[in-house]
Amino acid sequence: MVEQPLQDQHASREADKYENPIPSREFILELLEKTQKPLRIKQIADTLAIEDDERFEALNRRLKAMVRDNQIMRNRRGCFALIHKMDLIKGKVLGHPAGFGFVVPDEGGDDLFLSDTEMHKVFHGDKVLASVIGLDKRGRREGLIVEVLEHTHEQIMGRLHFEDGLAWVQPNNNRIAQDIFVPNDGLLSAQEGQIVLVEILHRPSKRTSAIGKIIEVVGDYMAPGMEIDTAIHAFGIPNEWSPELLAELDAIPNELTEADLEDRKDLRSLNLVTIDGEDSKDFDDAVYAKRRKNGWRLVVAIADVSHYVKVGSALDKEAFERGTSVYFPQRVIPMLPEKLSNELCSLNPKVDRLCMVCDMYIDDTGKLERTQFYQAVMNSKARLTYNQVHDILHNPDSPHRETFAEFLDDLDALNGLFQVLKQAREERGALEFETTETRIVFDGERKIEKIIPVVRNEAHKIIEECMLMANVATARFLKWHKVPMLYRVHEAPGEEKLASLRTFLGDFGVQMDFSEEAPTAHDFAAIAQKVQGQPYEHLVQTVLLRSMKQAVYQPENKGHFGLNYEYYTHFTSPIRRYPDLLIHRAIRHVWTKKPVEAFEHSEAAMVGLGQHCSDMERRADEATRDAVTFLKCEYLSHRLGEEYEAVVTAATNFGLFVELADLYVEGLVHITELGEDYFHYDNARHCLKGERTGQVFRLGDKIRVQVAQVNLDDRKVDLKFISAANAEDFESNDEADASEVDSNEGNEKPKRPRKGRNRNYRGKGGRSRSKKSVGSGE
DSSP, X not given: OOOOOOOOTTHHHHHHHOSSOOOOHHHHHHHHHXXXXXXXXXXXXXXXXXXXXXXXXXXXXXXXXXXXXXXXXXXXTSOEEOGGGTTOEEEEEEEOTTXXXXXXXXXXXXXXXXXXXXXXXXXXXXXXXXXXXXXXXXXXXXXXEEEEEEOOOSEEEEEEEEETTEEXXXXXXXXXXXXXXXXXXXXXXXXXXXXXXXXXXXXXXXXXOEEEEEEEEXXXXXXXTHHHHHHHHHTTOOOSOOXXXXXXXXXXXXXXXXXXXXXXXXXXXXXXXXXXXXXXOOOOEEEEEEEETTEEEEEEEEEOGGGTSXXXXXXXXXXXXXXXXXXXXXXXXXXXXXXXXXXXXXXXXXXXXXXXXXXXEEETXXXXXXXXXXXXXXXXOEEEEHHHXXXXXXXXXXXXXXXXXXXXXXXXXXXXXXXXXXXXXXXXXXXXXXXXXXXXXXXXXXXXXXXXXXXXXXXXXXXXXXXXXXXXXXXXXXXXXXOOOOEEEBOOOOHHHHHXXXXXXXXXXXXXXXXXXXXXXXXXXXXXHHTTTSTTHHHHHHHHHHTSOOOEEESSOOOBTTTTBSSXXXXXXXXXXXXXXXXXXXXXXXXXXXXXXXXXXXXXXXXXXXXXXXXXXXXXXXXXXXXXXXXXXXXXXXXTTOEEEEEEEEEETTEEEEEETTTTEEEEEEGGGSOSXXXXXXXXXXXXXXXXXXXXXXXXXXXXXXXXXXXXXXXXXXXXXXXXXXXXXXXXXXXXXXXXXXXXXXXXXXXXXXXXXXXXXXXXXXXXXXXXXXXXXX
16 A cells, blocks of 8 residues: 655645745644654755755744744754653753752643752753653652753842852742852852842752852842842743833834724723722723613623734733733732833723723523624723722712712612622532732831731622623633633542542531532532531631642633633733733634634644743742742741731641731741640641640641741741640540641751751741632632
8 A cells, every 4th residue: 555645734724824834833743753753854854845945944943933832852962853752751840948849741740759869950940851760758750850951040049148168149939949159259249148140150960069150239138129029030030121022112102093993893982990909000801781681781891902912023922921910019010011001901091992892691690691702992981999889889878979970870780790690600609718818018118017908898709700701701702713722721629639628528527429520619619508607617618729729721621610610711801911812812813704723823832822821820929929928027027926816727747837817927836836745647637636635736726826936038937836725626536627738848858958048848928818719810
């Protein structure tokens, strides 16, 4: 039989996109699969009959892009190969403060454990190839680093130390466990304890430490705002605009032009308003609702960022690199320059703005009946705050009712729709756990004056439900048109978590009336309903929450467990989230009526885009948490010896994490502080229990503690146990405790102890809790 030559099934798509097309990514993968061996670029070009220099260079760029998107790899011989054929795992190094780490596979699956010896070869964030060498003592796959594909850190910010004639920089990012040694001629006159920026001259290896030179003295350790500067650099958050981007920005007119208004629906007479927090500066969504026969019309207008940020532009590249805006206390690192984020793309009141509109009809049961998407020009009629709207709806004598008299009917309509959506949410079984979010109030020297809880009122929930409905409508629309997109995916808890949850609930006499293979949010809501009003209600809710997975962006739809939606995406915040910008482009592509294959972002590319956006979201969370934790630790460093009531928030095998009442700051009560007994951590029930006394420390227990020590370098608060407010509970051996934390192996020691540095524990003082829907991302 004569073997049929390979045919590029996507040749027409490439011809539509490029004047001088080259074979598609899919065709190149098929070629490598068929040849069953790695190929050099010249071999690939010869096979594909690519002879001219222009197409050869285009092929080179495509192969590099495929390497970047983790579709193929380039080995040491310069050949391009399929990763799955090489029995190697390609992924990103995730360091742990204790010195060990993991390789997070690009293709998903279980992480690969790296010992502290292996971690000494790399920095947190490096891209590597690793092989599996067996299982460690805990049954985890253990890896050996074969090759470092990409070095993430060229420069590292940290604190300079001197000892015994040696100088080294302790990285601010505590996931980088190696110190950077600095020779005498590279000190740049920096002084002990100062924050410096060091350039890496020699990277760490199995036998040698990293060596660098100081290229900038950033400032003194305790200078106001330094915690943000160090977090920005420690987590690699871009915070400067390139000359190319600024040139593009200058070319954008400061006001709308007639050309901008072409083919747009005119909504400038519609009573669209924005409802946000008092300190908000960018307004990316406006809403309008009106009662109709047997339902409501809901208009959600979103800033049309895709009109300004074109694919491949400098603005687009920078927005992609940032992935999201990062919100530090009193400072924002925006995804887009202020000319767009705070001006042209911000739906400021009383000015014309471009928008993309999700125009919905919702029936009296809260069901989405039909949706229309279109581009429009709008003029926000008012900038309202959550507190103003809440006061208007619940206080007949509110002065805001007079100020915003023309919008009272509209707000009543929004509230009426919200009541219906709220009822539909409860019937759907979407999860919503009551937790506390906090806000830091600074004094004149930018030191913490106080930490206060943020009250989330009904106006917050009104806007959230409007945004959720728009996101669902968008996911359904793009699913129908089969355009490549990023879903916001929140998978159900895994079997191990569910088995542990079943054991934990059994101690309270609560049964899980569902299969561990396919639970739904409705099942979890039923459990929460069973324990409502019980003393352990908050405890059960917290363990339910901690049993769930983290939401991610990916092109494969697996539903949203927490919200109990079959299809869900993010459409409503393109000013501050790159995935939303991609969704806007997908909607715009549908309007062109071009083939799905002609969309700028292919299904294969969406895999890499989703992973990157998920990573950037986590990076932003970690950076803000690091800065806030430092501020809270600094706040407590002036309160050594003071006693506080505290609530246990988590139990681990090395102690209890507790939150200080009224301060909302967390610290650690080490296990040796708990009394004259041997305390053991029960992994199945997530509790600490005394061997001799039977004392049980569980989440939610109230205890009294004293601030014993604060380590600012490690963002660590050590607390001394004084007494238990509910000591009578400890006398029973039958009651089980439960609390759950993220995988934290802080009891493992680092390879080398450092001055003033204890890597056995990662402080959690900056963690705040949101009172929003589980995994909503809104």
